[in-house]
Amino acid sequence: MVAFLTHDFLLGSYSALVEDIVRWIPGADSKLLERDLSLLKNLLETRGNRYFTIDLPDACKVFERCLADGSLVPIAVPGFGMARHHGRKDLRPRLFWTLWSRVFHTSGSLKESPCTTSIYFLRQLMRLFVKYREECADAYKYAAVQDFVETERGLPDQSLDWEDPFHPYSASARLRVDDFLDSSDYLSWGQQRVGGRNDSRSRFDHYQQVFDMLAAVLPGMEYSLLQGRHGPGAVSDGTGIRSKYEFPTWTRKLESIFPFDWFGSSRLCYEELQPADGIAYSRLLCVPKTAKGPRLIASEPICNQWIQQAIASWFLDAFRVTDSISGSINIKDQSVSQNAARIASNGSAATIDLKSASDRLTCRLVERVFRRRPEILSAFMACRTPIIRQTIDKKSDEWIELRKFSTQGSALTFPIQSYVFYAISVASTLWVKGLRPSLANIRAVKKSVIVYGDDIIVDVSAFRELVDALHQLGLKVNEHKSFGTGKFRESCGSDWYDECDVTPSYITSDFDRSDPTTIATLIEVSNNFFKKGCWVLSNFIAKRVPGSVLSSIPVENGALAVKGLYSYVGIKLDHLKRRYNPILHRFEYLISYLSGKTRGHRPDGILRLRQYFTERPSPDVNWDPVAFSRSIPSFKRRYLSIY
Numbered sequence: 001m002v003a004f005l006t007h008d009f010l011l012g013s014y015s016a017l018v019e020d021i022v023r024w025i026p027g028a029d030s031k032l033l034e035r036d037l038s039l040l041k042n043l044l045e046t047r048g049n050r051y052f053t054i055d056l057p058d059a060c061k062v063f064e065r066c067l068a069d070g071s072l073v074p075i076a077v078p079g080f081g082m083a084r085h086h087g088r089k090d091l092r093p094r095l096f097w098t099l100w101s102r103v104f105h106t107s108g109s110l111k112e113s114p115c116t117t118s119i120y121f122l123r124q125l126m127r128l129f130v131k132y133r134e135e136c137a138d139a140y141k142y143a144a145v146q147d148f149v150e151t152e153r154g155l156p157d158q159s160l161d162w163e164d165p166f167h168p169y170s171a172s173a174r175l176r177v178d179d180f181l182d183s184s185d186y187l188s189w190g191q192q193r194v195g196g197r198n199d200s201r202s203r204f205d206h207y208q209q210v211f212d213m214l215a216a217v218l219p220g221m222e223y224s225l226l227q228g229r230h231g232p233g234a235v236s237d238g239t240g241i242r243s244k245y246e247f248p249t250w251t252r253k254l255e256s257i258f259p260f261d262w263f264g265s266s267r268l269c270y271e272e273l274q275p276a277d278g279i280a281y282s283r284l285l286c287v288p289k290t291a292k293g294p295r296l297i298a299s300e301p302i303c304n305q306w307i308q309q310a311i312a313s314w315f316l317d318a319f320r321v322t323d324s325i326s327g328s329i330n331i332k333d334q335s336v337s338q339n340a341a342r343i344a345s346n347g348s349a350a351t352i353d354l355k356s357a358s359d360r361l362t363c364r365l366v367e368r369v370f371r372r373r374p375e376i377l378s379a380f381m382a383c384r385t386p387i388i389r390q391t392i393d394k395k396s397d398e399w400i401e402l403r404k405f406s407t408q409g410s411a412l413t414f415p416i417q418s419y420v421f422y423a424i425s426v427a428s429t430l431w432v433k434g435l436r437p438s439l440a441n442i443r444a445v446k447k448s449v450i451v452y453g454d455d456i457i458v459d460v461s462a463f464r465e466l467v468d469a470l471h472q473l474g475l476k477v478n479e480h481k482s483f484g485t486g487k488f489r490e491s492c493g494s495d496w497y498d499e500c501d502v503t504p505s506y507i508t509s510d511f512d513r514s515d516p517t518t519i520a521t522l523i524e525v526s527n528n529f530f531k532k533g534c535w536v537l538s539n540f541i542a543k544r545v546p547g548s549v550l551s552s553i554p555v556e557n558g559a560l561a562v563k564g565l566y567s568y569v570g571i572k573l574d575h576l577k578r579r580y581n582p583i584l585h586r587f588e589y590l591i592s593y594l595s596g597k598t599r600g601h602r603p604d605g606i607l608r609l610r611q612y613f614t615e616r617p618s619p620d621v622n623w624d625p626v627a628f629s630r631s632i633p634s635f636k637r638r639y640l641s642i643y
Contacts, residue, residue: 005049005052005053005129005132005134005510006510007044009510009544010044010049010052010129011037011040011041011044012540013128013129013507013537013540013541014037014040014125014128015037016534016536016537016539016540017121017124017125017128017534017536017537018030018033018034018036018037019536019537020533020534020535020536020537021033021099021121023535023536024117024121024533025099025102025115025117025118025121027102028098028099028102029098032097032098033096033098036095036096036097039079039094039095040079040095043078043079046078047078049129049134049291050291051078052128052129053129053130053132053134053290053291053292054290054291054292055077055078056077056125056126056127056128056129056130057126057127057130057290057292058077059075059077059080059126060122060123060126060127060130061480062075062077063075063122063123063126064123064480064483064488064490065480066104066110067103067110067114067119067486067487067488067497068483068484068485068486068488069485069486070109070110070485070486071104071108071109071110072091072092072104072108072109073108075093079093079094079095080093080094080095081093081094082094083097083100089106089107090106091104091106091107091108092104092106092108096122096125099118099121099122099125100118100122102114102115102118103115103118103119103122110486114497116497116498116500116502119497119500119502120500120501120502120503120504123495123502123504124504124505124532124534127504127506128504128506128507129506129507130290130506131290131506131507131508132291132506132507132508132509133288133508133509134288134291135288136288136289136290136291136292136293136294140291140292140293140294141286141293141294141392141393142392142393142395142396143293144286144293144294144296145284145296145390145392145393145396146393146395146396147356148284148296148359148390149396149397149400151356151359151360152359152400152402152403152404155360155362155364155403155404155474156180156181156362156364156403156474157364157403158362158363158364158367158403159171159175159179159364159367160172160175160363160367160377160381162363162381162384162386163253163381163386164253164381165253165256165257165378165379165381165382166256166378167381168367168371168374168375168377168378168381169374169378172367172370172371172372172374172377173371173372173374175367175368175371176204176208176368176371177190177204177207177208177211177368178190178204178205178208180364180365180368180473180474181472181474185472186472189203189468189472190203190204190472203431206427206430206431206437207424207427207431207469208368209437210423210426210427210430210437210442211368211369211370211371211423211427212371212372213324213437213438213439213442214324214325214422214423214426214442215369215370215371215372215373215376216372216373217322217323217324217439218318218322218373218376219317219318219321219322220375221311221314221373221375221376221379223257223258223375223379224262226258226263226307226310226311226313226314227310227313227614228258228263228264228306228307228309228310228614229306229309229310229313229614229615230244230245230302230305230306230309230614231305231309231411233299233300233305233409234285234299235299235300235301235302235305236280236281236282236283236298236299236300236301236389237249237280237301237302238302243603243607243611244302244306245603245607245610245611245614246275246302246603246607247260247264247275247302247303247306248275248276248278248302249275249276249277249278249279249280249301249302249303250264250275250276250277250303251277251278251279251280251303251304252277253381253382254280254303254304254307254382254383255277256382257378257379257381257382258307258379258382258383260274260275263306263307263310264303264306264610265610266606266609266610266613275303279387280301280303280304280385280387281301281385281387281388281389281399282298282299282300282301282385282387282388282389282407282409282410283298283299283388283389283390284296284297284298284388284389284390284391284392284407285297285298285299285409286392295408296408297407297408297409298385298388298407298408298409298410299409300385300409300410300411301385303383304383304384304385304410305410305411307379307382307383308383308410308411308412309411311379311380311383311411311412312411312412312414312415315415315416315419316331316332316415319331319415319419323443324439324442324443324446325419325422325446327446327447328422328446328447328449328450328451329415329418329419329422329451329452330450330451330452331414331415331418331452331453334452334492334493336450336452337450337451337452337455337457337491337492338491338492338493338494340450340457340491341457341489341490341491341492341494341495341496342489342494342496342499342501343499344457344460344489344491344496345487345488345489345496345497345498345499345500346487346498346499347460347486347487348459348460349448349457349458349459349460349489350457350458350459350460350462350463350466350482350483350484350489351455351456351457351481351482351483351489351490351491352455352456352457352458352463352466352467352470352477352482352484353454353455353456353477353478353481353482353490353491354421354454354456354470354475354476354477354478355476355477355478356476357417357421357453357454357475358404358405358406358407358408358413358417358454359404359407360404360474360475360476361404361405361406361413361416361417361420361474361475362403362404362405362474363384363403363404363405364403364474365405365420365473365474366380366405366416366420369419369420369423380405380412380416383412384405384406384410384412385402385406385407385410386401386402387399387400387401387402388400388402388407405417414453417453417454418451418452418453421451421454421456421470422449422451424466424469424470424473425449425451425456425458425462425466426442426445426446426449427469428458428462428465428466428469429445429448429449429458429459429462429466430442430445431462431465432461432462432465433445433461433462445459448462452491452492455491455492457491460484463484464484467482467484488502505525505528505529505532505534506525506528507525507541508521508525509521509522509525510522510544511544511545511546515633516594516633516634516635517594517633519545519546519549519594519635520563520594522541522542522544522545523542523545523553523563523564523565524563525541526538526539526541526542526545526565526566527565527566529541530565530566530567531566542565548592549592549635550565551575552576552590552591552592552637553565553591553592553593554571554572554573554576554589554591554642555567555571555572555573556571556642557569557570557571559571560642560643561640561641561642561643562591562593562640562642563593564591573589573642576589576590576591577589577590578590579639581639581641584641586641587641588639588640588641589639589640589642590637590638590639591637591638591639591640591642592635592636592637593635593636593637593638593640594633594634594635595633595634595635595636596633596634602624602625602626603625608625611625612625
């Protein structure tokens with residue numbers, strides 16, 4: 001539950017941000033910015049909150065495309081009409097004109113050296129409330145579900161029988177990229193010739209050879225060494241059980257590759273809690289994303305996600321030790337992609353983002369990428385959930401048979417889509433450079449390919465080829481977030497223009513007396529703006545926190561063990577009560593902090609034993625095997641050590 005976005009909070013935030021703009025850009029016309037605030041107030045009264053959570057972010061997408069293309073185009077959002085009072089030929093928008101004028105010429109063309117500070121503040125103004133966590137309207141939820149269903153219906157069928165994990169051993173080798181789709185457009189793309197190549201199907205063969213080579217150098221997957229574990233998320237069949245380690249079902253196809261007595265039990269013998277064979281299905285869930293629509297994820301059945309986690313861990317190790325991949329797929333470290341995006345913003349590389357990547361990555365494509373590794377395909381098949389149940393939209397089908405490889409919620413989605421997109425990116429890069437598929441050439445170009453999920457960075461010369469390849473293979477590039485021209489780039493939540501950071505911060509919540517977590521959120525948001533140099537806005541947001549809390553948290557610089565308001569000039573503790581602890585021989589301060597009281601089941605017997613051998617806690621830790629825990633947050637005040 002998040003507080004409703006009130007008008008005084010919204011307008012107060014913009015007023016504070018305008019003060020920051022005037023401080024950072026002395027040449028900015030403060031009178032015009034005051035006029036902009038009046039216009040925003042009028043638009044709030046006529047358009048409501050959606051102008052700030054939906055319309056302004058849509059305008060920002062157009063702005064980013066204008067930066068990439070080098071010229072302004074009309075922005076079909078109220079308030080962004082041409083500033084005619086500055087001259088008839090002035091194509092720059094009226095709203096925030098004083099900033100637009102520092103980026104674009106009167107004619108609408110991009111300046112040779114645009115003001116990157118103005119670019120940052122324009123994006124900050126337009127995206128300030130895009131991530132405000134309000135419950136979106138039901139109509140947006142229903143539309144998201146209908147889009148999910150329609151996307152699923154448009155996907156091609158699998159070539160193999162995904163309910164028979166042994167099928168790949170006899171049939172996967174004959175699969176080829178050139179039989180992925182039977183359409184004239186696809187065949188025309190695959191049969192195009194490049195340079196002196198004589199093979200009429202050379203592009204098909206080229207991509208398939210790269211897929212086969214990369215799959216061949218992955219380590220051998222020895223099932224007996226895989227270690228299952230549970231993830232932190234919800235599960236689809238957890239109702240009425242004491243612990244995830246109880247395993248209400250263990251499907252027949254899972255048993256055929258991953259026998260329960262070896263992979264799910266803590267002892268190699270028959271158990272009283274032996275799970276039964278049954279139908280395993282996912283549940284479709286809505287989680288908040290933006291006011292424009294929710295994010296759809298799926299909760300997986302316990303048995304499948306247990307093995308999915310094991311296979312995902314194997315892939316993470318494989319990425320690290322495989323020379324042709326290591327350093328290019330970084331599942332655990334976004335900073336690699338963020339730094340690569342910074343360098344790419346000088347125009348040397350392109351950033352590509354995919355739309356609904358997990359919903360469009362098909363089993364049919366995965367079959368062809370891993371055709372030379374039937375044991376990997378077999379493992380996928382054994383733990384893949386083929387059916388999903390949705391109860392969000394009563395007008396859409398309740399039970400949906402999936403053609404996609406996996407949903408958001410499966411532990412395999414992120415690593416496998418990263419690998420598949422990496423393979424396609426490498427093949428595209430080799431193709432445009434005229435290099436034949438070989439491990440030496442793959443290692444030579446891998447430094448120019450960085451992949452994190454569906455965020456891809458490639459050499460700018462490979463941009464168009466990669467976009468076409470992704471499209472032909474059934475994926476959809478997000479045109480609003482993919483950039484191969486100009487100097488604007490974005491990847492993994494970081495935005496850059498000519499190697500200058502133009503990433504905005506976001507206001508995600510106001511104070512809600514019924515939800516203590518909003519206090520911690522406001523402190524974090526205030527700190528984010530402080531670090532950006534928006535000190536007036538940071539102070540405005542901090543003052544939304546109750547005074548009793550503000551007076552009992554430290555001012556810190558990141559070196560303390562407790563969180564407070566951030567500062568660049570050191571630590572301030574003199575406003576806090578202090579005592580000396582004679583037992584621990586240390587000073588302690590009376591500090592407010594967010595506490596989460598955990599409630600849940602504590603398994604015993606064989607379930608507790610399974611959990612112990614899975615988690616393998618340190619002997620020095622007071623291990624608490626809480627399962628299905630639910631944290632009840634509250635703000636408390638107690639004496640704590642700050643280090």
